Every structure is written in C-alpha cells, then in structure tokens.
Amino acid sequence: xxxxxxxxxxxxxxxxxxxxxxxxxxxxxxxxxxxxxxxxxxxxxxxxxxxxxxxxxxxxxxxxxxxxxxxxxxxxxxxxxxxxxxxxxxxxxxxxxxxxxxxxxxxxxxxxxxxxxxxxxxxxxxxxxxxxxxxxxxxxxxxxxxxxxxxxxxxxxxxxxxxxxxxxxxxxxxxxxxxxxxxxxxxxxxxxxxxxxxxxxxxxxxxxxxxxxxxxxxxxxxxxxxxxxxxxxxxxxxxxxxxxxxxxxxxxxxxxxxxxxxxxxxxxxxxxxxxxxxxxxxxxxxxxxxxxxxxxxxxxxxxxxxxxxxxxxxxxxxxxxxxxxxxxxxxxxxxxxxxxxxxxxxxxxxxxxxxxxxxxxxxxxxxxxxxxxxxxxxxxxxxxxxxxxxxxxxxxxxxxxxxxxxxxxxxxxxxxxxxxxxxxxxxxxxxxxxxxxxxxxxxxxxxxxxxxxxxxxxxxxxxxxxxxxxxxxxxxxxxxxxxxxxxxxxxxxxxxxxxxxxx
Amino acid sequence: xxxxxxxxxxxxxxxxxxxxxxxxxxxxxxxxxxxxxxxxxxxxxxxxxxxxxxxxxxxxxxxxxxxxxxxxxxxxxxxxxxxxxxxxxxxxxxxxxxxxxxxxxxxxxxxxxxxxxxxxxxxxxxxxxxxxxxxxxxxxxxxxxxx
Numbered sequence: 001x002x003x004x005x006x007x008x009x010x011x012x013x014x015x016x017x018x019x020x021x022x023x024x025x026x027x028x029x030x031x032x033x034x035x036x037x038x039x040x041x042x043x044x045x046x047x048x049x050x051x052x053x054x055x056x057x058x059x060x061x062x063x064x065x066x067x068x069x070x071x072x073x074x075x076x077x078x079x080x081x082x083x084x085x086x087x088x089x090x091x092x093x094x095x096x097x098x099x100x101x102x103x104x105x106x107x108x109x110x111x112x113x114x115x116x117x118x119x120x121x122x123x124x125x126x127x128x129x130x131x132x133x134x135x136x137x138x139x140x141x142x143x144x145x146x147x148x149x150x151x152x153x154x155x156x157x158x159x160x161x162x163x164x165x166x167x168x169x170x171x172x173x174x175x176x177x178x179x180x181x182x183x184x185x186x187x188x189x190x191x192x193x194x195x196x197x198x199x200x201x202x203x204x205x206x207x208x209x210x211x212x213x214x215x216x217x218x219x220x221x222x223x224x225x226x227x228x229x230x231x232x233x234x235x236x237x238x239x240x241x242x243x244x245x246x247x248x249x250x251x252x253x254x255x256x257x258x259x260x261x262x263x264x265x266x267x268x269x270x271x272x273x274x275x276x277x278x279x280x281x282x283x284x285x286x287x288x289x290x291x292x293x294x295x296x297x298x299x300x301x302x303x304x305x306x307x308x309x310x311x312x313x314x315x316x317x318x319x320x321x322x323x324x325x326x327x328x329x330x331x332x333x334x335x336x337x338x339x340x341x342x343x344x345x346x347x348x349x350x351x352x353x354x355x356x357x358x359x360x361x362x363x364x365x366x367x368x369x370x371x372x373x374x375x376x377x378x379x380x381x382x383x384x385x386x387x388x389x390x391x392x393x394x395x396x397x398x399x400x401x402x403x404x405x406x407x408x409x410x411x412x413x414x415x416x417x418x419x420x421x422x423x424x425x426x427x428x429x430x431x432x433x434x435x436x437x438x439x440x441x442x443x444x445x446x447x448x449x450x451x452x453x454x455x456x457x458x459x460x461x462x463x464x465x466x467x468x469x470x471x472x473x474x475x476x477x478x479x480x481x482x483x484x485x486x487x488x489x490x491x492x493x494x495x496x497x498x499x500x501x502x503x
Numbered sequence: 504x505x506x507x508x509x510x511x512x513x514x515x516x517x518x519x520x521x522x523x524x525x526x527x528x529x530x531x532x533x534x535x536x537x538x539x540x541x542x543x544x545x546x547x548x549x550x551x552x553x554x555x556x557x558x559x560x561x562x563x564x565x566x567x568x569x570x571x572x573x574x575x576x577x578x579x580x581x582x583x584x585x586x587x588x589x590x591x592x593x594x595x596x597x598x599x600x601x602x603x604x605x606x607x608x609x610x611x612x613x614x615x616x617x618x619x620x621x622x623x624x625x626x627x628x629x630x631x632x633x634x635x636x637x638x639x640x641x642x643x644x645x646x647x648x649x650x
Binding site for chain 1: 516518519522525572583591601604622623624626629
C-alpha cells in the first residue's frame with residue numbers, strides 16, 4: 001500500500017476534503033438528531049402523562065365502585081390512539097381492575113413506582129388515580145417508541161442525503177479548484193524536465209498567480225536566471241579558452257614552419273659556405289702555387305738575365321703569394337670554427353701557455369720571452385680551440401712587442417662564479433683604444449706593414465670564446481702595451497679541478 | 504711492346520702539372536711518367552680502354568699521383584674504381600691535392616688511399632714534397648710482385 005506522502009497531491013487534497021466534510025457533517029447531524037430525540041421523548045412523556053391523567057380522571061368512578069366493565073370501556077377508547085399499545089388500571093392494593101392491549105402486544109406488567117421509564121423499546125408510565133386528594137388506584141400506559149425510531153430513521157436518511165449531496169458539490173468545486181493548484185506545479189515540473197532534457201537554461205516557467213506556487217515559480221525562474229548567467233559566462237570562458245588554444249596551436253604551427261624554413265635556409269647556407277670554403281681551399285691555392293712556382297722558375301732559368309732589382313721584385317711577388325696563402329689558411333680556419341664541435345674538459349691554461357711560449361721562443365730565438373703565470377683556476381673548455389686562443393694571444397704579444405728588450409707577458413686569472421676570468425697582458429706597442437671595436441673583426445688590422453699578419457687571429461679568439469659562452473675584451477694604450485681579457489666556464493666538479501691537460 | 508710506366512700523374516691544372524714535372528725532372532724521376540688530364544683519361548689508361556686498348560696492365564704504373572678535383576670523373580671516383588678492381592687495386596695511390604678538407608681526407612682513407620699529400624704553395628716546399636713522394640714510392644717502398 002502506498003504511503004500517504006507518496007500519494008499525488010490531488011488525492012491528498014481529495015482525502016482531506018472528504019474527511020473534513022464527513023466528520024463535520026456527521027457531527028452536525030448527530031448533534032441535531034440528539035437534540036431532536038431528546039425533544040421528541042420529552043413531548044412523548046408529556047403527551048402520555050396528560051393522557052394517563054385524563055384516563056385516571058375518567059376512571060375515578062369505575063375504580064371507586066370497583067366496576068371493571070366501565071373501566072374497560074373507558075380504556076377501550078385508547079384504540080383510536082395508535083401511540084398507546086397497552087393500558088391497565090390497578091386498585092390501590094395493586095390488583096388489576098381492567099386492562100387494554102393492542103393485538104400482538106406482550107401485555108401488562110405489575111405496577112411499580114409512579115413516573116415513567118423507557119424499557120424494551122417502550123415508554124412505560126405509571127400515574128396515581130386520585131379521588132378528593134386520596135389515592136384510589138394506579139393507571140399504567142405503554143407507549144412504544146416506534147414513532148421515535150421512525151423519526152430517527154428519517155433523520156439518518158436526511159443526514160445521509162445531505163452528506164452525499166454536499167460531498168458531490170464539494171467534489172465538483174474541488175475539481176474546479178484543483179486546476180489552479182495542480183496546473184502551476186505541473187507546469188513547473190514540465191519546465192524543469194525540458195531544461196534537463198535540452199540543456200537550455202533560457203526556458204522559463206509560466207507564473208499562474210500570486211500565491212505560494214506563484215512565488216515558487218518566481219524563485220525558480222530567478223534561480224534559472226542565475227544558472228543561465230553562470231552558464232553563459234562559463235560558455236564564454238570556454239570559448240575564449242578554446243580560441244586561445246587554437247591561437248597557440250596556430251602560432252606553434254607557424255613557428256614550426258618558420259623554424260623548418262630557417263633551418264633549411266641555414267643548412268643551405270652552411271652547404272654553400274662549405275662548398276665556398278672548398279673552392280677557396282682548392283681553387284685559390286693552385287694559382288698561388290703557379291705564381292710562386294713560375295717566379296721561381298724565372299729566377300732559376302733566367303738568372304743570367306736578371307739584375308738585383310729584378311730579383312728583388314721577384315721576391316716581392318713570391319712573398320705576397322705566400323702571404324695570400326697564409327690568408328687563405330686563416331680564413332679557412334676561421335670559417336671551420338663555426339662547424340666545429342667543442343669537447344670540453346678540465347684545462348690548466350698555465351701549463352698550456354708555457355708550452356706555447358716554448359714554441360714561440362724557437363721561432364724568435366733572437367728575443368728573450370718571459371712568461372709570468374700566476375696560479376690559474378681550471379677552465380672547462382675544448383682543449384684544441386682553447387689552445388688556439390692562447391696561441392693567438394701569446395703570439396700577438398710577441399709579434400707586437402717593442403723592438404728591443406725582454407718581451408714580458410703576464411697571464412692571470414681568477415674565478416668569478418660559473419665563469420673564470422683570464423687575461424694576457426703585454427708591454428708591447430699597444431693600440432689606440434678608439435679602435436677597440438674593430439680589433440676582433442675579420443681582416444681588421446690596426447697596424448701596418450711593420451707587423452706581419454692577416455687580421456684573423458683575434459677574430460678567431462673572439463669566436464672561440466663566444467662558442468664557449470664567454471666574452472672577450474681588450475684594453476690598450478699606444479706605447480704602453482695591451483691587455484686581453486676573456487672568460488671561460490669554470491670547472492664545477494671538484495674531482496676534475498686538479499686535472500691537467502697537455503696538448 | 505709497352506714501355507714501362509712508373510708514375511701516372513692525373514692532373515688537370517697545366518701549371519701544377521708543369522711544376523710537378525719540373526720537380527720530378529730535377530731529381531731524375533721524370534722519365535717514365537704518363538699524364539692523364541682528367542678522370543676519364545686516367546681510367547681509360549688504367550683499364551686499357553679507348554686509345555689505350557693495346558696497352559698491357561703489366562706495364563705499370565707503379566704509383567698513381569691523383570688530384571682530387573678533376574674534370575669528368577673526379578679523383579675520389581677514380582680512387583674508388585681503382586681500389587675496387589682486381590687488376591689495379593694493388594697499385595699505390597697518392598692523393599696530391601690542394602684540398603686540406605677533412606671530408607676529402609676521410610673519404611680517401613676510407614676508400615683505401617695509400618697516402619694523402621697537400622700541395623704546398625711555396626715552390627721550394629712543393630719541389631721537395633714531389634721529390635720525396637717520387638723517391639719514397641719508387642725507391643724506398645717495396646710493392647707486391649716487384650723485387
């Protein structure tokens with residue numbers, strides 16, 4: 001069986017109304033019936049008492065003279081009154097003088113005290129028969145309560161009819177009334193179902209009136225407004241997010257395409273550079289060899305025809321050919337640097353510098369070269385290219401030395417965090433600090449013919465240091481020497497610090 | 504009757520060729536020299552084809568001086584074919600070239616070149632180098648099948 005709270009509202013209302021009607025009407029009917037019954041009984045008692053008194057008066061003489069016939073005659077007059085079923089007249093001592101009973105009646109009963117009582121569906125009444133104020137007998141009347149029962153039956157019938165009729169009316173009224181109650185609720189339910197099904201938060205419930213359901217509808221719609229706003233904001237945010245994401249993807253694609261394009265360009269450029277270097281290496285050398293060789297052949301084969309000046313001129317030709325050869329070699333070395341892979345290890349620059357200076361002393365036996373190297377922090381650098389840096393800087397120091405006296409070179413260094421700082425200082429001819437920007441450029445020379453050189457050495461230094469992530473810087477003053485500073489990565493692991501690398 | 508050939512010089516540059524011949528002549532090494540001016544001619548000579556059809560492979564050469572950059576067929580290709588052929592793969596090949604490119608050097612050694620020499624620009628050094636090569640491969644070195 002369904003529990004009450006699970007029943008539809010319509011049924012609940014129905015039950016409530018019917019119960020209320022039934023109870024109130026029944027109570028009203030019972031109250032009315034009770035009042036009526038009391039009233040009817042009272043009037044029955046009164047009527048029967050009056051009748052008994054009339055009969056007592058009429059039977060005074062018969063009782064006084066002990067004449068049963070006369071008494072019976074008088075009693076028989078009761079036949080006309082259907083209300084009385086039996087009657088009896090007693091002497092004062094209780095003996096019966098006369099009696100009357102309708103057919104089918106049980107009969108009379110012996111006299112009891114005066115007054116009336118209801119028993120066995122009848123009103124039983126005893127009244128004294130008086131003569132000159134003196135009791136001479138008793139009269140008994142039996143009035144069945146059929147009248148009363150009939151009346152009760154009528155009342156019940158009427159009550160039932162009224163109850164049924166009013167209930168019918170109530171149901172009809174209720175059927176009309178339930179529409180305004182149930183319809184808004186149903187509408188609300190349908191609205192929320194539609195929203196759930198379609199996911200459309202712009203749907204609103206219709207408001208039917210100003211009652212509680214109307215307020216509920218308003219509250220429901222307000223809640224929908226809030227949800228709708230949130231939903232819209234969320235959608236906007238998602239759309240924005242998606243747009244941004246698309247933008248990023250697009251940008252990434254563009255970037256990737258550009259990177260690929262640039263990589264391809266670079267690869268092409270690199271290939272071109274390589275084939276260019278190859279051509280330089282092969283094709284420029286051959287004519288130079290011819291220039292030098294043929295000048296020599298001229299000298300050998302036609303020595304007799306050449307005077308000293310002609311021989312000097314031929315020497316100039318050969319010197320220049322060799323110089324150009326050196327230029328080509330330097331240029332190739334320089335261009336090779338960019339393609340070279342560094343293999344860094346822990347380096348002792350001091351030992352390396354001493355080796356180089358030893359070699360330099362052999363090329364310039366006429367000069368005294370003094371290298372002063374302070375203890376240096378170990379560098380994490382590529383041995384071959386770092387050696388090239390030191391070769392170029394140290395040979396520059398020797399090359400640009402003043403024309404007499406000991407050539408003094410100082411190599412110093414200190415650690416400064418992740419990078420070590422080193423310097424090579426000389427006491428040579430120096431340079432004008434105004435041209436410091438040009439000093440690291442390819443084929444840039446600050447000095448003229450008095451010093452040999454191609455102008456590539458410092459450019460190579462700059463490029464090697466830059467490849468190591470370091471920086472190069474030069475200080476100088478004409479006549480007072482120059483100082484070249486450079487930085488190289490420091491050795492971070494203590495285990496490799498003591499390691500020495502010899503070329 | 505095929506005259507004995509000691510050196511096959513493969514060189515397209517007339518100047519370099521003259522200087523080379525001069526250097527060899529200076530040291531009396533220039534008598535039994537054959538010159539090819541491009542890769543194709545060198546191959547024809549080595550494999551007795553074309554105008555060298557009548558030639559017998561037994562007549563030499565004892566060493567090949569091979570330039571890297573040549574018309575028609577370049578030096579690397581000549582080297583490859585010489586070293587791949589049963590008839591010629593025992594002939595010592597010396598790359599005599601202007602190119603000091605690592606790439607060329609590595610490839611030459613991979614293909615089995617016997618020596619790799621960069622021609623110096625300085626004439627004196629050049630003469631010395633060529634003469635040294637001639638002496639080494641014709642007098643010092645002992646090849647297979649020659650007592």
